[in-house]
Amino acid sequence: MNWMMFTVDPADPTPLYAQLDRGIRAAIVAGQLRPGDRLPTVRQLAVDLRINANTVAKVYAELERAGVLATQRGIGTFVRDKPTPAASASRRDRERELRSLVDRLLADASAIGISLREVVRYLESIEAKQAKERT
Amino acid sequence: MNWMMFTVDPADPTPLYAQLDRGIRAAIVAGQLRPGDRLPTVRQLAVDLRINANTVAKVYAELERAGVLATQRGIGTFVRDKPTPAASASRRDRERELRSLVDRLLADASAIGISLREVVRYLESIEAKQAKERT
Amino acid sequence: MNWMMFTVDPADPTPLYAQLDRGIRAAIVAGQLRPGDRLPTVRQLAVDLRINANTVAKVYAELERAGVLATQRGIGTFVRDKPTPAASASRRDRERELRSLVDRLLADASAIGISLREVVRYLESIEAKQAKERT
Amino acid sequence: MNWMMFTVDPADPTPLYAQLDRGIRAAIVAGQLRPGDRLPTVRQLAVDLRINANTVAKVYAELERAGVLATQRGIGTFVRDKPTPAASASRRDRERELRSLVDRLLADASAIGISLREVVRYLESIEAKQAKERT
DNA sequence: GTGGTCTAGACCACG
């Protein structure tokens, strides 16, 4: 496994903990992390990302409260079985939300010169990888 | 005028000033704001976005230092002529940025119960539509 | 107002942040803190309780995520309007839960020599105080 | 034997060892465990509570140092004769403890949507029942 | 060796 699934950019104004939180959630959605998988230890991930262990611990704790991860005292931190399906908003609401999220993505991407085509290709590659790992 | 080209989300952990900075740059790149266009006054935008005027002023000042905007005292703040010479980031930087943007999208989508598959299908539909219009 | 509504015991094996979390929730239930009330500043409460400001901040942040408090950037932290009624479990479930909580309370109280009578009198005094403050 | 006089809640932020310590002392004060009674073996209790045997052993050892239990090598662990000379805490200490216990009760109750009023009514009903039985 | 708690103290975002 080529660790370094997660990255963090200290120059990004987004707080480190928020970047890591997003990265872990995204890795789960993308199937790179699956229910039952163990995450790197707090200290190891801190070393890999070159950030403080407390920052990693904070993220793990937050994701546990959110029901995404589960930690076993003295053993480690794991991906929960059910990534909380929850939030079954109406079809219209979900479409509106999806549209809004994608709009933001495309605006930000175009602002740094990334085309729609590139975004789509990248997302398709993630989807393909996920399908393969599900085998 | 339907001002409200810019939005800001106080729940987003990204600092308000960074969200606004990003939004203005994106609007310029997207052509919603063109060289010579006048931006809303600091106070007006602050009211619209329900944030403190100091925060807006800080962003305008930063963008002026960056050569994106120009202020004419007593008249207003305008978009500069340059079509942003920037956006020539390195390949690695662009990949990192793309990854970060997609992470945010997927994390936010999963938080409201939207799957990777749905996101990809939606983006593909947008790409198809755009291709057709180009015919 | 005689501040010092909250107390914390460093000798108690219960973590400080958990003690404070409980204390704040209890103060709200008891009506000592009401929707819209402002809480002490992070730093002030830290000084009063003789604990580190980070510990207080952590509790405020947790209670905000739980929907109990709301913070306004740069202004302060407030009790939310609706202390989340939520959790409308069945009548039988609630009775079972209540019984279990009270059992634990009485066991712990008797272990340190506090009688049922004393517990009841104390709770009644809290209820009376709350009724008065609602005027 | 319906062992299970003791319970432990891994979700409670109070350390497991402190929960068990409290539980054993409470069982003795409440008369569920009397001088000379034998406690479950370390391993058995660990299995019952689904915690590590080291944790149970640590609690037994601590209670032995405190003069609450006595171990007879090769035979088992027993409740000591002394009817706990302790429990003579100062008035201030008892008040502080009572307040802390009630805080926990109210916080937990509100978390599941049980009001202060309901708690008080329930406790009063217990007190009434007990008074009647004493007749 | 794993995660959890706490401290002290620096610096930032916001009003």
Place this chain on the structure above:
DNA sequence: GTGGTCTAGACCACA
């Protein structure tokens, strides 16, 4: 002056 983020480093609970 308010809360928020991050660090470095100590010590504890648990397996």
